[in-house]
Amino acid sequence: xxxxxxxxxxxxxxxxxxxxxxxxxxxxxxxxxxxxxxxxxxxxxxxxxxxxxxxxxxxxxxxxxxxxxxxxxxxxxxxxxxxxxxxxxxxxxxxxxxxxxxxxxxxxxxxxxxxxxxxxxxxxxxxxxxxxxxxxxxxxxxxxxxxxxxxxxxxxxxxxxxxxxxxxxxxxxxxxxxxxxxxxxxxxxxxxxxxxxxxxxxxxxxxxxxxxxxxxxxxxxxxxxxxxxxxxxxxxxxxxxxxxxxxxxxxxxxxxxxxxxxxxxxxxxxxxxxxxxxxxxxxxxxxxxxxxxxxxxxxxxxxxxxxxxxxxxxxxxxxxxxxxxxxxxxxxxxxxxxxxxxxxxxxxxxxxxxxxxxxxxxxxxxxxxxxxxxxxxxxxxxxxxxxxxxxxxxxxxxxxxxxxxxxxxxxxxxxxxxxxxxxxxxxxxxxxxxxxxxxxxxxxxxxxxxxxxxxxxxxxxxxxxxxxxxxxxxxxxxxxxxxxxxxxxxxxxxxxxxxxxxxxxxxxxxxxxxxxxxxxxxxxxxxxxxxxxxxxxxxxxxxxxxxx
Numbered sequence: 355x356x357x358x359x360x361x362x363x364x365x366x367x368x369x370x371x372x373x374x375x376x377x378x379x380x381x382x383x384x385x386x387x388x389x390x391x392x393x394x395x396x397x398x399x400x401x402x403x404x405x406x407x408x409x410x411x412x413x414x415x416x417x418x419x420x421x422x423x424x425x426x427x428x429x430x431x432x433x434x435x436x437x438x439x440x441x442x443x444x445x446x447x448x449x450x451x452x453x454x455x456x457x458x459x460x461x462x463x464x465x466x467x468x469x470x471x472x473x474x475x476x477x478x479x480x481x482x483x484x485x486x487x488x489x490x491x492x493x494x495x496x497x498x499x500x501x502x503x504x505x506x507x508x509x510x511x512x513x514x515x516x517x518x519x520x521x522x523x524x525x526x527x528x529x530x531x532x533x534x535x536x537x538x539x540x541x542x543x544x545x546x547x548x549x550x551x552x553x554x555x556x557x558x559x560x561x562x563x564x565x566x567x568x569x570x571x572x573x574x575x576x577x578x579x580x581x582x583x584x585x586x587x588x589x590x591x592x593x594x595x596x597x598x599x600x601x602x603x604x605x606x607x608x609x610x611x612x613x614x615x616x617x618x619x620x621x622x623x624x625x626x627x628x629x630x631x632x633x634x635x636x637x638x639x640x641x642x643x644x645x646x647x648x649x650x651x652x653x654x655x656x657x658x659x660x661x662x663x664x665x666x667x668x669x670x671x672x673x674x675x676x677x678x679x680x681x682x683x684x685x686x687x688x689x690x691x692x693x694x695x696x697x698x699x700x701x702x703x704x705x706x707x708x709x710x711x712x713x714x715x716x717x718x719x720x721x722x723x724x725x726x727x728x729x730x731x732x733x734x735x736x737x738x739x740x741x742x743x744x745x746x747x748x749x750x751x752x753x754x755x756x757x758x759x760x761x762x763x764x765x766x767x768x769x770x771x772x773x774x775x776x777x778x779x780x781x782x783x784x785x786x787x788x789x790x791x792x793x794x795x796x797x798x799x800x801x802x803x804x805x806x807x808x809x810x811x812x813x814x815x816x817x818x819x820x821x822x823x824x825x826x827x828x829x830x831x832x833x834x835x836x837x838x839x840x841x842x843x844x845x846x847x848x849x850x851x852x853x854x855x856x857x858x859x860x861x862x863x864x865x866x867x868x869x870x871x872x873x874x875x876x877x878x879x880x881x882x883x884x885x886x887x888x889x890x891x892x893x894x895x896x897x898x899x900x901x902x
């Protein structure tokens with residue numbers, strides 16, 4: 355997944371259809387979308403409902419409603435953790451420029467006593483995206499770039515498959531996922547361990563959908579936007595985020611460097627579920643290659659300061675920090691992420707690093723989720739007109755838990771108690787998504803009488819691919835294996851015979867979904883001329899040709 359977070363195309367599309375949006379892609383669903391209320395229930399204008407003056411929003415909530423909801427938040431969090439066995443979570447709430455809630459629950463790692471607190475550092479996955487658009491807004495505010503600038507003006511190496519798109523794709527295009535790059539472009543290169551420069555340098559081989567009239571969540575398209583902004587400032591992305599956002603707001607626990615997360619003394623380890631409410635810390639997730647899109651780590655104490663900046667229209671502690679016009683541009687729709695499915699339904703939108711939606715009172719709601727299939731799930735949601743925001747970070751694989759907490763809190767603020775069992779709703783959606791991610795061919799079911807394979811020497815050798823690089827098929831202890839990935843640190847995959855010239859191997863990384871196939875072309879008594887790896891062929895780039 356997230357990068358989220360990156361996730362598979364199926365996961366993103368199903369979650370968008372459910373109104374949640376993709377993990378690592380989307381923010382919270384509209385409360386009305388799941389409670390049966392339609393756009394028709396928005397009050398008609400009247401003398402008592404005249405719009406507020408430009409730049410002002412008349413709040414509908416009062417402090418007592420927020421206070422009452424906060425009193426129930428502990429119980430909602432503990433209930434979600436008890437129902438799922440989730441190891442740990444941290445939550446913060448900001449209201450009217452005040453951090454009114456900041457707590458940790460559970461443990462940093464299963465089997466160890468260290469507890470989570472407001473300062474515990476989590477990998478935030480795709481919540482990195484609205485953080486990143488804040489950083490880029492800072493660069494726009496300094497008039498170094500404009501949102502409408504073609505990124506190639508600031509990164510001469512930028513290239514996509516279509517020359518017109520290469521010359522015209524702007525920061526806004528890339529950071530609203532409307533460049534035409536398809537979902538998951540570059541993600542499988544990341545799983546293999548390729549670095550940011552390699553992946554961005556090979557996006558020009560990825561097929562494109564319609565420029566500016568399609569929406570496809572793309573971690574590396576988004577990363578290119580952040581990277582180009584950093585190059586315009588003649589800095590690394592990581593240093594730029596420190597200078598523009600983290601240091602000015604005192605976010606000392608926040609970083610876009612995985613090494614900083616790893617060395618944090620108060621750090622939440624990522625977990626995957628084993629079943630029956632049991633979890634295990636099995637994986638490590640280094641998202642440095644897609645840092646602007648998914649590589650940030652932070653604490654809820656730090657993120658609360660960032661939410662104060664967001665709700666403060668670029669001001670922090672009463673002082674300007676980010677240009678308000680540049681920041682506001684991130685909060686408005688730039689792409690239609692979920693077209694309305696019926697006349698009375700509402701469409702969903704993507705801004706710049708934010709999902710943008712509107713509720714029954716026509717209030718804007720901003721949000722984003724983040725997830726790593728390898729063990730992290732996060733969510734943030736804001737009602738800017740109410741000066742209210744909540745962020746939830748967890749150290750467990752996505753099951754809809756942080757989304758349920760953030761949606762449940764906002765629902766409680768407005769209605770006194772949740773109108774939906776949010777955890778049941780989000781868990782059902784995520785379960786459906788997980789079930790949809792099975793590979794097309796079940797390579798665990800070997801034919802009862804498989805056709806024999808050729809001799810090992812018919813398959814061994816080096817195969818070329820301009821996108822993934824060379825693939826070496828070799829013999830180890832009488833069995834076949836293949837090796838691919840970055841020079842100096844490739845991954846070796848043992849191959850198991852399946853049927854005829856087809857072998858299976860275990861997929862790896864954030865997007866892994868079990869056994870995949872290595873389909874060798876017929877040998878005809880000689881050497882196989884090519885092999886297609888179906889797991890790596892999602893956009894037609896997974897065929898490797900034997901080197902001459």
